[in-house]
């Protein structure tokens with residue numbers, strides 16, 4: 001039996017205690033294969049970010065198993081690169097230094113830090129802006145630095161929480177194209193949270209629809225749309241049918257059980 005890249009099995013999570021206890025995730029079971037791109041979608045509050053931060057090791061959980069390549073996840077680690085909606089760059093460091101800072105923390109020596117930082121700025125097409133500070137970069141550029149930083153120490157997985165949510169439509173689309181290209185070239189395993197169904201269909205191999213009250217997996221869609229994908233694919237009947245199906249599943253999953 002092959003070990004999945006990421007295994008989430010029987011995972012439960014509640015916040016608070018006693019009368020203030022809220023069950024947020026119930027019996028989450030999800031395996032990601034090596035190189036698979038999986039998106040989590042679902043109505044606000046269904047626990048997508050909580051699940052992602054548990055996988056990142058930033059949040060504990062109450063029950064279940066969680067592992068990468070068979071090794072239990074106990075804390076944050078360099079095997080997972082994380083990109084959030086907020087850019088999380090250090091404002092007093094340049095784009096290059098932000099990446100070098102992460103690499104130094106990961107134990108790379110000075111020369112390697114510089115080389116790898118520049119290589120990854122090139123990967124996200126930001127070589128020209130290596131010495132600019134975050135305040136001198138647009139939102140899309142900052143997010144490209146954050147992606148370069150997350151990829152620089154070669155994690156086994158990329159965890160992305162609404163990474164393009166703060167960007168305007170055109171920049172968002174450019175970022176989707178860039179991520180698609182990087183994914184196609186480097187074949188990463190990605191767990192991606194988004195509210196944008198079109199984005200989920202465009203990027204993913206699989207889309208997991210979560211429901212609310214408590215958060216749980218309601219439906220999974222395989223995205224059988226040929227790769228490499230380019231913008232034109234969004235106009236095809238197969239793409240639009242799938243998009244409609246996912247929207248419908250999200251609507252159905254958004255009804256709390258007591259309202260169903």
Ligand SMILES: Nc1ncnc2c1ncn2[C@@H]1O[C@H](COP(=O)(O)OP(=O)(O)OP(=O)(O)O)[C@@H](O)[C@H]1O
Nearest residue numbers: 015016022024042043044045046047048049050051
């Ligand atoms: N630290 C916390 N303490 C208490 N409750 C929390 C905490 N973090 C999240 N929650 C609750 O957990 C539930 C799930 O939140 P979460 O942010 O994971 O949902 P989400 O699906 O990512 O939502 P959105 O799409 O709006 O970002 C919400 O009801 C939220 O209020």
